[in-house]
Amino acid sequence: MLLTITTSMDQATDLGFLLHKHPDRVQRFEQSFGTAHVFYPDAGERHCTAALLLDVDPVKLVRTRGRGTPDFSLGQYVNDRPYAASSLLASAMANVFRTAMRGRCDPRPELAETPIPLEIVLPALPCRGGARQAERYFEPLGWDVSAVPVPLDPEFGEWGDSRYVTLTLTGTLRLADALNQLYVLLPVLDDAKHYWLAPDEVDKLIRSGEGWLAAHPDRNTITRRYLANRRGLVRTALGRLADAEDAPEEALDPAEVEEEPAAEETEEKSVPLAEQRMQAVVQALHDENARRVIDLGCGSGKLLSLLAKDAFFSEVSGTDVSHRALSHAWRRLRWDKQPRRENDRVQDVFQGALTYADERFRGYEAAVLMEVVEHVDPPRLAAVERVVFGDASPRVVVVTTPNAEHNVRYEGLAPGAMRHPDHRFEWTRAEFRAWADRVASAHGFRVRYVPVGADDPEVGAPTQMGVFSR
Structure with missing residues (x-):
């Protein structure tokens, strides 16, 4: 397979710095499956093209098979590995352009962070679903897409098109982002x-999809195809994507990891954990008759939006330390387009840090820390406790956090690993209760515990919730 990357930026040969491959x-x-060649068909100051040519060696593919593989002798001659051409090219990219995909360029670090004009061409790309499928996957990422079907034989047009397209992507992106998108797609x-x-x-x-996959409109299909419909792996991946800061408005639905049902199937899909968590928080606020609520660590505003639509609540506000997350929240709430009653309920959405006392946190009946505490460095957790339970002093505090014991039920999660790369810790049920009991005693609260999600008899529910009240 052949992949070319062209740029027309100033000093275009600086593409060599980004790729860590000299143009000369x-x-x-x-x-392990062949030989990758990197060369520059064109290397000028105003126009530079780098090419990756992959020569697949079927003999090498055979020799990588272990003797423990079923049907070993037959597998020496019959296997479909040479035909997974795009997967082979993606692996070669990861090996040859590893540093570029990580966004590292020590001689020119500012260049690695700068979007540059790019044209990427794959003359013969296997594309199940045709040209439209390529457009669906790449256009939401900011590319101008040209996907031209390759005929089975130009001399016999009546034979129709092959499953290959000539794909041309044109856009202005960081090179690292472009390479990671290609690696996945x-x-x-x-x-x-x-x-x-x-x-x-x-x-x-998760690593290659950082910053774009969670927000992609076809993220579930992409995840399912990338993980070859391995349901446990897909469920784990979607769960981790749902925790990403840039997750889109609707929850990423782990229920969608199943094969697409036949038209006659009408079974109702399970409610995703993210949705169950928000519903549990709202129910706890109802139970405590808390109508004025502040969401501390509101992220992209999913819970805020849900609270604003509920006539039970008279006043809701949100805060987060991340300006990027707040920009998602502002777009989600869209005050200028919401019904007047919802606008009246949302009082404020502002930037703030939970480790510092802030008068804007005060005056609410309830405060919510939904999937927040695990993002706080343990030495700073005491400051959050003083600010939320002491200085802000609401009547009710609702806290949710992952149950570390339940992690063994996620097939794609390595032993001892956490669900999200930004988590500083994840508590077992006993650890969460010890923390909550101590905080409640120190600040004059009582606390009750509510499992969220399917309550596994051995390891508990995936999310644990504490409802503090006075």
Whole structure:
């Protein structure tokens, strides 16, 4: 397979710095399945093209098979690995352009962070679903997409088109972002992989999809195809994407990891954990008759939006330390387009840190810390306790946090790993209760505990909730 990357930025040969491949050299990289060649067909100051050519060696593919593989002798001659071409190219990219995909460029760090004009061409890309499928996946990422079907034989037009397209992507992006998008989407378009998927494949997807996959309108299909419909892995990946700061308005639905049902099937899908968590928080606020609420660590505003739509609440506000998250919240709430009654309920959405006393946190009947405490460094957690339970002094505090014991039920999560890379810790049920009991005693609250999600008899529910009240 052939991949070309072209830029027309000033000093275009600086593309060599970004790719860590010198424009004046032809370089060869041995892979377990063939040989990757990197060269520059064009290297001018105003226009520079780098090419990655992958030469797949079927003999090498055979020799990588272990003797413990079922049907070993037959597998020497019959296997479909050479035909998963896009997966092979993605693996070669990860090996050859590893540093570029991480966004590192020590000689020119500012260049690695700068969007540059790019044109990426794949002359023959396997694309199950045709040209429209390529447009669906790449256009939401800011690319201008040209996907031209490749005919089975130009001499016999009546034979129709092959499953290949000539794909051209044009846009202005960071090179690292472009490479990571290709790494994920090439095997997704092909809908095939040349290797067996292990649980660490989830980590690869989350790492390469950072900053774009959670917000992609086809994120569930992309995740399902990338993980070859391995339901446990897909469920884990969608759960971790749902915790991302830039998650879109609707919850990422782990129920969608199942195969698409036939038209006649009418079974109702399970409610995703993110939705169950918000419903549990709202129910707790109802139970405590708390009508004026502040969401501390409101993120992208999902809970705020839900509270604003509920006539039970008279006043809701939100705060978060992340300006990026607040921009999502502001767009979600869209005060200028909401009914007047919802506008009246939302009092304020502002930037603030929970480790510092802030008079804007005061005056509410209830404060919510939904999936917040685990993002706080343990040495700073005492400051959050003083600010929320002491200085702000609401009548009710609702806290939710992951149950670390339940992590063993996530197939794609390595032993001892946490659900999100930004988590500083994750508590067991006993650890959460010890913390909550201590905080309640210190600040004059009583606390009750509510499991959120399916309550596993061995490891408990995936989310644990404490409702503090006086």
